[in-house]
Every structure is written in C-alpha cells, then in structure tokens.
Amino acid sequence: MNYNWNWGIFFQPNPMGTGTYLDMLLSGLVLTLETAVLAWIIALITGSIVGVMRTLPSKGAYWFGFCYVEFFRNMPLLVQLFLWFFVLPEILPKAAGLWLKQLPNAPFWTAAIGIGLFMSARVAVQLQAGIGSLPRGQKMAATALGLTTVQGYRYVLLPMAFRIILPPLTSEFLNTIKNTAVAITIGLLELTGQARSMQEFSFQVFEAFTAATILYLLVNAVVVTGMRFLERWVAIPGYITGK
Amino acid sequence: MKHFRSIGLALAATFAVSQAGAQELTGTLKNIKDTGAITLGFRDSSIPFSYLDDNQKPVGFAMDICYKIVDAVKKELNLDKLEVKLNPVTSATRIPLMANGTIDLECGSTTNNAERQKQVAFTNTHFLTASRYVFKKSSGLKSIDDLKGKTVVSTAGTTNIKQLTEANVEKKLGANIIPAKDHAEAFLMVETDRAVAFVMDDILLASLVAGSKAPDDYAVSKDAFSKPEPYGIMLRKDDAPFKKVVDAATAALYTSGEAQKIYDKWFTAKIPPKGLNLNTPISSELKNEFAKPSDSPNPDDYK
Numbered sequence: 358m359n360y361n362w363n364w365g366i367f368f369q370p371n372p373m374g375t376g377t378y379l380d381m382l383l384s385g386l387v388l389t390l391e392t393a394v395l396a397w398i399i400a401l402i403t404g405s406i407v408g409v410m411r412t413l414p415s416k417g418a419y420w421f422g423f424c425y426v427e428f429f430r431n432m433p434l435l436v437q438l439f440l441w442f443f444v445l446p447e448i449l450p451k452a453a454g455l456w457l458k459q460l461p462n463a464p465f466w467t468a469a470i471g472i473g474l475f476m477s478a479r480v481a482v483q484l485q486a487g488i489g490s491l492p493r494g495q496k497m498a499a500t501a502l503g504l505t506t507v508q509g510y511r512y513v514l515l516p517m518a519f520r521i522i523l524p525p526l527t528s529e530f531l532n533t534i535k536n537t538a539v540a541i542t543i544g545l546l547e548l549t550g551q552a553r554s555m556q557e558f559s560f561q562v563f564e565a566f567t568a569a570t571i572l573y574l575l576v577n578a579v580v581v582t583g584m585r586f587l588e589r590w591v592a593i594p595g596y597i598t599g600k
Numbered sequence: 601m602k603h604f605r606s607i608g609l610a611l612a613a614t615f616a617v618s619q620a621g622a623q624e625l626t627g628t629l630k631n632i633k634d635t636g637a638i639t640l641g642f643r644d645s646s647i648p649f650s651y652l653d654d655n656q657k658p659v660g661f662a663m664d665i666c667y668k669i670v671d672a673v674k675k676e677l678n679l680d681k682l683e684v685k686l687n688p689v690t691s692a693t694r695i696p697l698m699a700n701g702t703i704d705l706e707c708g709s710t711t712n713n714a715e716r717q718k719q720v721a722f723t724n725t726h727f728l729t730a731s732r733y734v735f736k737k738s739s740g741l742k743s744i745d746d747l748k749g750k751t752v753v754s755t756a757g758t759t760n761i762k763q764l765t766e767a768n769v770e771k772k773l774g775a776n777i778i779p780a781k782d783h784a785e786a787f788l789m790v791e792t793d794r795a796v797a798f799v800m801d802d803i804l805l806a807s808l809v810a811g812s813k814a815p816d817d818y819a820v821s822k823d824a825f826s827k828p829e830p831y832g833i834m835l836r837k838d839d840a841p842f843k844k845v846v847d848a849a850t851a852a853l854y855t856s857g858e859a860q861k862i863y864d865k866w867f868t869a870k871i872p873p874k875g876l877n878l879n880t881p882i883s884s885e886l887k888n889e890f891a892k893p894s895d896s897p898n899p900d901d902y903k
C-alpha cells in the first residue's frame with residue numbers, strides 16, 4: 358500500500374476553523390449521542406404503548422399495533438428518513454410544508470423522530486414477546502385480585518415483561534446508536550458525517566474512520582456496561598431473570 | 601559465497617542489457633508493463649468530467665484526457681497492446697483504491713490542493729472552477745450580501761462549504777448553513793425551497809441546472825466565494841517516472857490545441873445521454889493554463 362499514514366492529523370487545525378480535526382469528530386460524537394438518546398426515548402415510549410396494544414383483548418387495538426409495526430419495520434430506515442425529510446413536506450399543505458422545511462435543525466429533529474419511530478416498532482415486538490412469555494396464570498391472578506386491566510399491566514405484567522426483555526433492549530439501544538449514522542443522508546453531521554468530512558478535507562481516510570470506529574466502540578461499551586448494572590439492579594431473586 | 605554473488609551480478613547485468621538499455625522500471629510503469637493493463641478510476645455522475653452514458657460506459661472530459669495519457673504510456677513502454685480497465689470510484693473510495701494499487705489514474709473532478717498533495721499527486725490542471733451559488737431566479741438574489749439571514753446549503757466535506765463558512769463570518773451574513781450529503785441532495789434542497797442557495801463549483805452547478813426539470817428557473821451567481829481552483833487527474837505520490845510520462849502527455853495535449861477541441865466537445869455542445877448543453881465557454885484562466893500547463897495546487901498561480 359502506498360498510503361501516507363499521518364496519525365498527527367487529529368491535532369492539526371481543521372479547515373472549518375472550529376479547532377482541530379479531533380474537535381470536529383468529537384462534535385459529531387456529541388450529535389450522535391443527542392440523536393440516539395432522543396430517538397431511544399421516543400422508541401421506548403411509543404414502542405411500549407404499541408407493544409401493549411398488541412397484547413390487549415381488543416381487536417381494534419391489536420390491528421392498530423399490527424399495522425404500526427409492519428409499517429415501520431418493513432421499510433429500510435434510509436428510505437424512511439428520506440420520506441420524512443424530503444417527501445412529507447411536499448404532500449402537506451404548502452404553509453405547513455414550508456414551516457417544516459424552515460424549522461431550525463430540521464435534520465436533527467427528523468433524524469431523532471424518524472429513528473425513534475423505526476426503533477419503536479422493534480421495541481413493540483420485543484415487549485409483545487415479553488408479555489406473551491409470561492404464564493397465562495399471571496393475568497388471571499391479577500384479575501382475580503380485583504385489578505383492572507390497566508392495573509394488571511401496571512403492577513403485574515409490565516414489571517415482569519420489562520425485566521425479561523432487558524437484555525434484548527440493550528441490543529436495541531446499541532442499534533439505535535449505530536442507526537444514527539444513517540442520518541448523514543439528510544445532512545446531519547454526526548460522527549460518521551464528520552469522519553467523511555475529515556476524509557474529504559484531508560484525504561486521510563483510514564485515520565478518520567479508525568477514529569470513528571473507536572469512538573463508536575467506546576460508546577457502545579459504556580452502554581453495555583450500564584445496562585448490565587441496570588439488569589442487576591432491577592433483578593428480583595427467584596424470578597426467571599433473577600438469581 | 602563470493603562466487604555466487606559475482607554470478608548474480610553478472611546475471612543482473614545481462615538482464616539490464618536485455619531490457620534494450622532502458623532504465624530499470626519502477627512503480628506504476630513497471631506494474632503496467634508486467635500486467636499489460638492500466639486501470640482508470642471513473643466517477644458515475646460527475647458530469648461532464650466523468651460519468652456513465654446510456655450504455656453504462658464511462659465518458660467525459662477527464663476520461664478523454666485519461667485515454668490520451670494511456671496512449672502516451674503505451675508509447676513510452678513500447679507496448680503493442682495495452683488493456684484499459686475501468687473501475688468506478690466515489691469520493692470516499694478514491695484514496696484507498698489509489699493507495700492499494702487498484703486504480704492508476706483517477707479521471708474525474710478532484711480539486712488539487714496542498715492538503716491533498718500530502719497524500720497523492722496530481723498531473724497538470726485540466727479545469728478551473730470557482731465557488732458560486734445557484735438560486736431560483738424568482739428569489740431575486742443578486743449578490744453574496746443578499747444571502748444575509750437566509751438558509752444556504754452546500755455539500756459536506758467540500759472546500760466550498762469551508763469557503764461559505766468563512767464568508768459567513770467575514771461578511772457577517774448570519775446565514776444558516778446546512779450541509780448536504782451530495783450535490784444532488786443539495787440541489788434538491790434549493791428545488792424544494794428548503795434553502796435559497798446552493799454553494800458549489802460553478803461548473804457542477806451549471807450541469808445540475810442543465811439537468812434539472814426546469815433549467816430556466818435557475819441562475820448561477822456572478823459573485824464568487826473563491827478564486828478559480830484547479831481540478832487535476834490524480835495519481836500515486838512518489839512515483840516520479842510515471843508522473844513524468846503523465847505530465848508530458850497532458851502538457852503536449854494542452855499546448856497543441858487539441859485540448860480546446862475536447863473542451864468544446866464537452867462544454868459547449870450537446871453531450872450524452874440526454875443531449876444537454878452546458879454552454880460554458882472556456883475561461884481566460886483555463887486558456888492560460890492550457891498554454892502553460894501547471895500542476896500547482898495554488899489558485900494564485902492561475903491568473
């Protein structure tokens with residue numbers, strides 16, 4: 358390979374005048390984390406609601422949940438973001454479309470909401486599986502105690518189901534972080550975006566992407582460790598997920 | 601042991617002589633001689649420099665220049681036949697593919713600047729382009745100052761977005777600058793009124809306008825954000841013998857007036873696949889460059 362390695366590049370000033378190349382990557386990392394955390398909050402909330410709907414006795418609720426999941430799960434994330442960002446404002450009434458387009462930080466909000474909704478379908482399926490894996494007797498016992506459906510979910514089913522699906526939720530969170538890289542297609546300069554900018558300016562491709570890889574790995578290691586602690590903290594002795 | 605070495609030396613000497621007295625080939629030239637093939641990297645949508653026509657065959661201004669270089673290499677190496685391989689590249693892959701030897705020349709619209717010369721080499725400049733902006737005629741923008749407080753888009757990672765950012769600070773424009781992933785997307789932002797202007801190399805803007813749904817709706821600004829910057833055909837760094845051949849070939853092409861003909865074919869006439877005409881006559885700077893070919897990355901050298 359006839360490649361001129363230059364690891365010192367990270368400490369050289371970047372041409373945007375915003376500090377060094379490393380600063381550029383770190384600002385991308387911050388944006389990645391902001392997008393991922395907001396998306397994950399949206400995914401958890403909507404995903405839980407839809408997941409519960411898919412297990413309710415009501416046929417209507419089940420069908421709504423079914424359609425929601427199939428809609429968001431079966432389209433590539435890349436396509437979805439493109440639709441939300443470029444197509445949605447065009448089919449809205451002109452004034453609303455224009456407002457949406459001129460929103461400050463439009464790529465950030467589109468990316469966070471778009472990735473959040475995409476991941477929510479996956480969270481919903483996880484939660485549905487978690488609730489489905491509980492013995493049927495649990496629901497009956499809740500009813501027998503005189504709890505309403507809402508109370509049954511609140512005090513019996515959900516606390517159990519969420520403990521069971523905590524490990525798969527960890528991977529979904531990791532996926533959310535990694536999926537933010539797709540936001541580069543709508544102009545969000547997150548970590549991958551900044552690595553690409555750095556490569557275009559300096560032509561130091563391998564250094565830029567090595568740094569991005571390491572940063573992604575570090576973030577994900579932190580998340581995995583944190584989730585392990587969370588799992589241990591919420592574990593109840595004697596249950597499937599406890600010791 | 602000593603004996604063996606002298607035999608080795610004798611053998612080496614015989615080889616050297618049998619190579620018709622030519623100096624030992626190294627680097628890219630040796631590779632081309634050994635494999636009987638040269639690989640050109642092309643871009644799939646860098647109109648009119650290097651792009652795919654309706655037969656999915658790469659064509660363009662830079663491709664024509666590269667084929668002239670191939671002829672020169674063939675002559676230099678005394679080959680009867682030189683196979684030309686074509687390899688698609690993007691802005692993200694052109695450096696790794698050049699470094700690992702997959703491509704020998706990159707024929708496209710790559711800006712030659714000092715920072716990039718730390719990584720690769722460029723032959724004589726084949727085009728000069730300045731940063732300007734495209735806008736909808738209906739928006740009535742006249743000069744850079746009219747961009748005050750407006751949303752302006754440019755492509756992430758380009759020198760153009762850097763110049764735009766600098767101008768924004770210097771002229772206190774207070775414009776909202778948004779980066780786009782590529783030129784097509786950036787233009788789409790202007791088309792859909794997400795941004796009022798798109799700052800890019802003027803020639804790329806001309807081709808985007810020519811290819812758009814309503815070319816008459818758009819105009820490219822007179823005001824420029826930069827001096828004309830050089831485009832060069834990229835080759836591996838530290839390969840002086842190959843660069844010498846390539847430089848000689850491009851210099852001969854440019855000074856002979858043949859380059860002007862190739863230029864007219866791509867910039868002032870209808871080009872495939874859709875019969876667009878970019879209507880961009882040669883600039884005085886480029887004319888001077890063709891008269892005195894240069895591989896300098898410094899825009900000040902092209903006046």
